[in-house]
Amino acid sequence: MSNIIAALLAIAATALLAVLILFSYRAIPPNNREGVSTQTPSFIVSEGKMTPKVINVSSQEMAEIIIINEGKHAHEIVLERVDANGKKIEELRRTPIEPGLSQNWTLRLVPGEYAIYCSLREGVHVHRKMGEEAKIIVK
Numbered sequence: 001m002s003n004i005i006a007a008l009l010a011i012a013a014t015a016l017l018a019v020l021i022l023f024s025y026r027a028i029p030p031n032n033r034e035g036v037s038t039q040t041p042s043f044i045v046s047e048g049k050m051t052p053k054v055i056n057v058s059s060q061e062m063a064e065i066i067i068i069n070e071g072k073h074a075h076e077i078v079l080e081r082v083d084a085n086g087k088k089i090e091e092l093r094r095t096p097i098e099p100g101l102s103q104n105w106t107l108r109l110v111p112g113e114y115a116i117y118c119s120l121r122e123g124v125h126v127h128r129k130m131g132e133e134a135k136i137i138v139k
Ligand SMILES: [Cu+2]
Pocket: 074, 075, 076, 118, 119, 120, 127, 132
């Protein structure tokens, strides 16, 4: 008799465990791609230079934009959504990056054009005008 009870308890425990496992899996959506980027456009900035000049990105997935400062000085990098004339619509990000370091921005971009540039200026030397500028085209 006690064997039957032990067997029933074992079956109940197994069933409970199965239910717990099932619910713990359901708590984490299997396709939780919101925080995961599958596209990683990267830009390299240095004094008077940013490369590449244009990168295409899809609006369908998160993008992880990587900016690497390979220069000898700090640069302050700005990401802006711009209109067809390159005029600012909205500033999305702004971060100073020390020499030798990089910055990652993970975000989803709506279709359109974006300017990525350095906002620093030293007297008449406007970093953006000296070439620290690139474009992201989102479709
Ligand atoms: Cu700069």
